[in-house]
Amino acid sequence: MAIRRRDFLRGSAIAAASLVLPRFARGTETASIYDIERFGNARILHLTDTHAQLNPVYFREPSVNIGIGEMAGRPPHLVGRAFLEHFGIRPDSAEAYAFSCVEFEKSAGRFGKLGGFAHLKTLIDRLRGDVGDKRAMLVDGGDLWQGTGLANIMQGRDMVEVANLLGIEAMTGHWEFTYGEQVLRENLEHFKGEFLAQNIFLTEEAAFNDAPAFDKATGRVFKPSTIKDIGGHRVAIIGQAFPYVPIAHPKRFTPDWTFGIREEELQRHVDALRGSDKVDAVILLSHNGMDVDLKLASRVTGIDVILGGHTHDAVPQPIAVKNPSGTTLVTNAGSNGKFLAVLDLALEKGKVSDVKYHLLPVYSELLKPDAAMAELIGKLRAPHVTDWSEKVATPDRLLYRRDNFVGPIDELICTALRTELDAEIALSPGFRWGITALSGQPMTMEDVLAETAITYPETYVQEMTGGQIKDVLEDICDNLFNADPYYQQGGDMVRAGGLSYACSPTNAIGSRISELKLPNGKALSANRRYKVAGWASVNDQQGAPVWDVVGKYLRSGRMFQERLGSGVTLKGVDGNSGVAG
Amino acid sequence: MTTHTDPHPTRRLILQGAASVALLGLGNLPFAPALAAANDKYPEEAFKLKNEADAIKALFGKTAEPSDKVKLDAPEIAENGGVVPIAVATTLDKVSSISLFVAENPNALAASYKIPDGTMPAVANRLKMAKTSTVTAIVEADGKLYSATKEVKVTVGGCGG
Numbered sequence: 001m002a003i004r005r006r007d008f009l010r011g012s013a014i015a016a017a018s019l020v021l022p023r024f025a026r027g028t029e030t031a032s033i034y035d036i037e038r039f040g041n042a043r044i045l046h047l048t049d050t051h052a053q054l055n056p057v058y059f060r061e062p063s064v065n066i067g068i069g070e071m072a073g074r075p076p077h078l079v080g081r082a083f084l085e086h087f088g089i090r091p092d093s094a095e096a097y098a099f100s101c102v103e104f105e106k107s108a109g110r111f112g113k114l115g116g117f118a119h120l121k122t123l124i125d126r127l128r129g130d131v132g133d134k135r136a137m138l139v140d141g142g143d144l145w146q147g148t149g150l151a152n153i154m155q156g157r158d159m160v161e162v163a164n165l166l167g168i169e170a171m172t173g174h175w176e177f178t179y180g181e182q183v184l185r186e187n188l189e190h191f192k193g194e195f196l197a198q199n200i201f202l203t204e205e206a207a208f209n210d211a212p213a214f215d216k217a218t219g220r221v222f223k224p225s226t227i228k229d230i231g232g233h234r235v236a237i238i239g240q241a242f243p244y245v246p247i248a249h250p251k252r253f254t255p256d257w258t259f260g261i262r263e264e265e266l267q268r269h270v271d272a273l274r275g276s277d278k279v280d281a282v283i284l285l286s287h288n289g290m291d292v293d294l295k296l297a298s299r300v301t302g303i304d305v306i307l308g309g310h311t312h313d314a315v316p317q318p319i320a321v322k323n324p325s326g327t328t329l330v331t332n333a334g335s336n337g338k339f340l341a342v343l344d345l346a347l348e349k350g351k352v353s354d355v356k357y358h359l360l361p362v363y364s365e366l367l368k369p370d371a372a373m374a375e376l377i378g379k380l381r382a383p384h385v386t387d388w389s390e391k392v393a394t395p396d397r398l399l400y401r402r403d404n405f406v407g408p409i410d411e412l413i414c415t416a417l418r419t420e421l422d423a424e425i426a427l428s429p430g431f432r433w434g435i436t437a438l439s440g441q442p443m444t445m446e447d448v449l450a451e452t453a454i455t456y457p458e459t460y461v462q463e464m465t466g467g468q469i470k471d472v473l474e475d476i477c478d479n480l481f482n483a484d485p486y487y488q489q490g491g492d493m494v495r496a497g498g499l500s501y502a503c504s505p506t507n508a509i510g511s512r513i514s515e516l517k518l519p520n521g522k523a524l525s526a527n528r529r530y531k532v533a534g535w536a537s538v539n540d541q542q543g544a545p546v547w548d549v550v551g552k553y554l555r556s557g558r559m560f561q562e563r564l565g566s567g568v569t570l571k572g573v574d575g576n577s578g579v580a581g
Numbered sequence: 582m583t584t585h586t587d588p589h590p591t592r593r594l595i596l597q598g599a600a601s602v603a604l605l606g607l608g609n610l611p612f613a614p615a616l617a618a619a620n621d622k623y624p625e626e627a628f629k630l631k632n633e634a635d636a637i638k639a640l641f642g643k644t645a646e647p648s649d650k651v652k653l654d655a656p657e658i659a660e661n662g663g664v665v666p667i668a669v670a671t672t673l674d675k676v677s678s679i680s681l682f683v684a685e686n687p688n689a690l691a692a693s694y695k696i697p698d699g700t701m702p703a704v705a706n707r708l709k710m711a712k713t714s715t716v717t718a719i720v721e722a723d724g725k726l727y728s729a730t731k732e733v734k735v736t737v738g739g740c741g742g
Contacts, residue, residue: 246660247736258666260656475737486657487734509713538737 034123034366036130039356040346041231043136044283045124047168048309049335050140051147051175051433052159053450054377056113056364058436059336061314062402063101066570066578067291068506069483073577076290076313076332080580087316098338098361099314101580105398108438115337115362117162118369118377123340123362124166125370135231140168141309141333142241142287145187146175147433149388149449149547150381155183158380160190165376169193170226174242174287174310178455180253196239196285198224198269199262206256221257224269227279233347236279238269238303240286242310244489250456250538261292261486263300270302274350281345281352283307289490290315290332297321297328304352305343308332311490312402312432314339316359333359335433388446393554399437401451404480404578405493405503405568409434409451413535413546414497416553421461421543423533424518425469425499430476430492431536445551452535452547459535459543467526470513473501478509493568499524502569515569624693633682633689637719640680640693645719645726648673653718653729659710662735668705669729673722676702680721685714710735 067077078086080102089095097107098114128136144163145156156179163171170193176184188195201219202211214223225238243261246254266284273279281304286293289311297306301323314334321328333341339359346354401407414426434451437443464472472494479489493503502515516524524530535546543549573579627639637644654668669679679702680693686709694704708716710733717730 244658247658251660258660260660264654472737478734479736482734484657484732487732489658 034126034360036127036342036344036358038131039344040354041135042233042235042281042345042347043127043131044230044235044307044343044345045127045136045138046141046285046307046331046333046341046343047120047138047144047337048141048287048307048333048341049143049312049433050115050117050337051143051335052145052151052156053115053147053336053435054117054150054158054162054381056116056119056362057336057338057450058108058113058438059115059338060104060398060400060402060436061099061101062404063580064403064405064570064578065313066404066481066505066573066576068481068573068576071291071294071485075315075319076311077576077578079578082577082580089316094363095316095361098363099316104400104436105438111363112365114339114364116364116369117166117337118371118373119362119364119367120337120340121166121370121373122367123360127340127342128167137169137228137230137235137237138167139237139283139285139307140171140193141285141307142171142173143175143309143335143433144168144171145173146178147336147450147453149446149453150384152449152453152455153384154380155179155455156187157190160187161376161380162373164190164192165373169228170196170237170239170285172196172239172241172285172287174245175454177241177245178249178253180455181256194226195222196225196237197222197241198238198266199243200241200257200259201262203256203258211256218265225273227273227277231347233280234278235281235283235345235347236273236277237283237285238266238273240266240284240288242287242490243292248489248491248538250540252540253455261288261296263296266296267300267302270300274302278350280347280350281305283343286310289485289488290330291485291488292490293330293332294319294321295485297330298323300328301325303328304345305329305355306331307341307343309335312336314359318355318357329355329357331357331359336435338362385446388444388449390445391442392445392448392551393443393557393559394441395437395439395443396559397439399439399443401434401436402432403492404430405570406495409437410495411497412554412559413451413550414495416550417459417533417535417546418497419558420549420553421459421533423461423498423531425464425530425532426497427472427532427534428495428497429536430480430494432490432492443554445547448547448550448554452545452550454536456536456538456541457545457547458537458541459533459546459549460537460541461531461533461543463529464532465527465529466516466524469499469524469530469532470516470526473513473516474509477503477505477512481505481512482509496568500567500569502571504571504573506572624690627690627693628688630690631688633684633717636682636688636690640690641719641721641726643726645728647729648720648727649729651718651720651727651729653716653731655716655731655733657732658734658736662710662712664707665710665716665733665735666705667708667716667718668703669718669720670703671720671722671727673702673720673727675723676700676720678721679704680719681706681708682717682719683708683710683714684717685712686710 145159200221284306293308312335313332318329342358344356401409417426630636
């Protein structure tokens with residue numbers, strides 16, 4: 001049955017009416033969703049948090065993403081049907097599949113994978129071409145260099161080559177820093193764009209020792225911003241790197257640098273761009289995370305748009321935030337290459353008079369992969385793919401990561417850690433990257449690496465008292481649910497294996513976690529010592545890399561057989577739109 | 582002392598600067614103890630007290646009112662709890678002292694600076710913090726106390742998205 005994609009995308013009613021739901025098909029007709037009406041005189045294309053996923057992926061959006069306090073019930077803390085209703089998206093549509101978790105497995109078969117850099121290249125070139133190259137700019141919000149086995153083994157260098165071919169003109173960073181300063185600088189020497197970060201400074205010790213910095217007077221390590229002439233107007237792009245790099249990751253990667261949100265330095269810089277440099281628009285390319293950006297937008301004045309990332313929130317429309325001297329629009333553009341944001345600006349002398357924003361899902365089945373990019377990806381992957389093509393398991397259920405507390409991927413990792421390292425309890429970090437694997441489809445070592453590839457993958461086994469375990473859970477839980485977004489770090493809750501507990505997100509630190517129980521139903525004892533396994537420690541560890549531990553476990557064919565007593569009971573968040581019904 | 586050409590002009594400048602400060606300090610030495618003795622003595626008792634309210638009472642004998650004229654610069658989340666950078670500045674007139682308190686530290690009073698007349702009222706320090714706590718700056722100006730407070734989180738780290 002032939003259905004034109006235009007019908008498919010515009011009127012899902014037609015599709016719904018037929019008995020067999022049709023799949024996407026790349027046809028001769030141009031997909032209408034990528035026909036964007038011309039608007040304004042400058043176009044900024046924004047990618048973020050692609051996590052080095054060179055090829056198209058499945059990625060299920062979260063079914064639990066709780067916001068508390070002022071953050072409750074508003075984007076990005078809307079999931080499932082609440083999200084679709086808020087943005088007026090039909091539940092059975094391709095958009096619903098891209099933006100939400102609603103009927104993910106059913107829709108995955110219909111609409112296929114999203115993202116992929118060869119597909120992105122085609123889409124980006126087209127959207128640049130539509131307005132003329134001099135009226136467009138491509139920026140990346142960071143987490144471009146990390147997330148796959150290939151990026152890890154090449155220390156991000158593969159992504160620099162891809163970024164150059166894609167035409168990324170400015171970027172900021174987060175996981176980029178986990179390769180350490182030397183590798184970062186080597187990579188940036190090859191990067192044709194600019195790496196921007198207004199919020200990274202030399203420590204006083206490093207400044208005293210004459211460590212390299214972009215600006216010795218301020219101690220700024222990187223160029224804070226760039227001004228680009230777009231369509232005859234001056235647009236300033238300021239970089240805002242992830243503020244908590246030395247806290248969320250081992251400090252040894254960035255010993256000379258100090259981060260932070262740096263609101264005041266940012267305000268001074270914005271004022272200088274507006275005052276001395278007389279720019280017409282100020283854009284913040286941010287890796288703060290959306291809640292932090294929303295608060296920042298209410299306090300720092302003079303920013304027109306914050307192009308946000310880090311928290312992987314696919315938010316179709318910007319949120320307008322009022323501040324003492326105007327309004328700032330805040331966006332967040334999803335993850336894993338699933339989306340490309342298109343910001344069209346109507347610029348006048350000294351101001352942005354109007355804005356249109358589209359967050360386009362990158363449906364790989366609707367976009368012809370760019371030949372040159374496909375060739376580059378093939379060339380980069382060739383030396384390694386064979387090693388990683390070994391099938392290690394076939395999952396009997398959907399494997400995904402994103403949810404605030406649990407995800408089958410992490411349940412699997414925890415089970416592998418407990419089994420292989422003979423531990424009672426396992427802890428696994430609440431990362432938000434990592435792809436989704438469909439039930440019944442073979443999983444390779446490359447897929448395992450896409451969930452685990454970091455520069456500090458060493459596993460550990462250590463003894464911890466029940467009290468210490470609770471303290472760790474409380475501490476990390478506060479990173480998610482502190483009522484003040486500036487105290488949040490933007491990851492999800494640490495995953496616990498062999499341990500169940502209840503969580504009251506709206507409580508204060510120290511009183512959120514309760515009812516800690518072992519799989520046998522016994523309460524966790526505050527004073528007893530337990531054998532705990534984990535990985536991704538901020539401290540130096542010596543154990544085998546987690547991907548080897550998980551690979552070994554999967555090859556044994558046990559998969560979920562030993563699934564035991566994990567799970568989180570949520571309290572006090574009934575009716576919260578951040579929990580899918 | 583041997584001399585050589587320093588390849589790092591910035592560092593040399595800083596070192597020279599430090600030397601002049603030290604010399605100035607030496608030059609003032611005869612006056613300093615006399616001045617201190619005349620105005621204040623070392624607040625030994627206040628530094629020994631555990632509780633923040635007790636330490637404030639011992640140091641000043643009164644309480645402070647929050648003021649937006651006291652600017653306290655501290656990180657939201659400490660990168661290293663062992664050396665947390667804190668800076669205080671104020672636009673208040675007639676400032677005579679600036680003090681810092683960490684409520685959850687074993688002894689709440691962390692530092693107390695006497696500000697002589699005609700000195701720009703701005704201080705910076707590195708505080709050692711064992712755990713998450715509020716940090717409070719109290720500025721004494723024209724005989725009254727003004728404060729600013731900020732929570733500084735000391736976290737176990739890890740798990741950034």
